[in-house]
Amino acid sequence: MTVPTHSTAVGKVVLITGAGSGIGEATARRLAEAGHRVVLGARRGKLVAAVAEDIRAAGGSAVHRELDVTDLESVRAFAGAATDQYGRVDVLVNNAGVMPLSTLDALKVDEWNRMIDVNIRGVLHGIAAVLPVMRAQGEGHIVNIASVSGHRVDPTAAVYSATKFAVRAISEGLRQESRDLRVTVVSPGLTRSELTEGISESAVREAVQDQMDIAIPASAIGEAILYAISQPLDVDVNELVVRPTAQG
Structure with missing residues (x-):
């Protein structure tokens, strides 16, 4: 396969x-609204299929694949499907994450391991899957979703914060190597999403x-992600913290 050395005019993959x-x-x-070609992955296949269908119905370009970021081969297949269809990968948004908050003395070891698997290993698997393609292209952009919990540690968030501190460390290491x-x-x-539904302790x-x-x-x-990926190739927006004005 010949890998193009620059992004196409029809939007980034x-x-x-x-x-x-x-x-x-x-x-x-x-991103689809802005003209980019999005390749969507998620553990819940029917849900991500519906999102892709909605995007296409609105005139955007979207394909989807069921994805388990804790499985390296699943992530490699996800990236491979994109390169098979489009011949390149311009951007990876490592977004998949879980947040089952609890105090350490609750000893939710299975939940700790799940956070490590999804929030850290999932990011590393994404990097491993796309880095060879991006190196061959001579360009690429990896966007890793961390959290304000990667800048501070609050009660019940010790392990979650640890995973997000790790995401920031991995990202900075990759940046310096590139x-x-x-x-x-x-x-x-604080962002409206389903993350809070994964918290098993009702009081938390x-x-x-x-x-x-x-x-x-x-x-x-x-x-924020659209802003970062829209900059010229010689401009790297290293970090963005985006939170409610009212958040302390």
């Missing part, structure tokens, strides 16, 4: 994980949901 709902879905819709790739970290604050879930009256829509994060 953008892979988005966790694209069935929340930030991933909103980003997919916004002269032909751009790397952006986007750290959302209710406490978080009580704060959501100030939450920003997921589309705000999509706009």
Whole structure:
């Protein structure tokens, strides 16, 4: 396969994980509206298929694939499907994540491991799947979704924060190793999504949901991602923190 050395005029090929709902879905819709070709992956195949169908019905370009970011071969197949169809990968948005908050003494070890698998390994799997293609192209852009919890640690968020600190560390390491790739970290604050539904402790879930009256829509994060990927190739927007004005 001959890999083009520059992006085409018809929009970038953008892979988005966790694209069935929340930030991933909103980003997919916004980027498609802006003329980019989006490749959507999510664990819930029917959900992501419906998002892709909606985008196409609105005149956008979207394909989808069921995806488990904790499985390296699943992620490689996801990236491979994009290169088979379009011949390149311009942008990867590593968005898939989980947030089952709890205090450490609750000993939710399975939930800790799930966060590590999705939030850290999932990001690394995405990088591993697209980096060879981007290196061959001589350009590419990896956008990793972290969190304000990657900048601070609050009670119940120790493990979640650890995973998001890790995302920022991985991103900075990749950025420093790269002269032909751009790397952006986007750290959302309180954002309306399904993340809170994964909190198994009812008291913690209710406490978080009580704060959501100030939450920003997921589309705000999509706009931030669109801004970052729209810059000239010699401009790398390294990090964006996007949160409600009212958030402390």
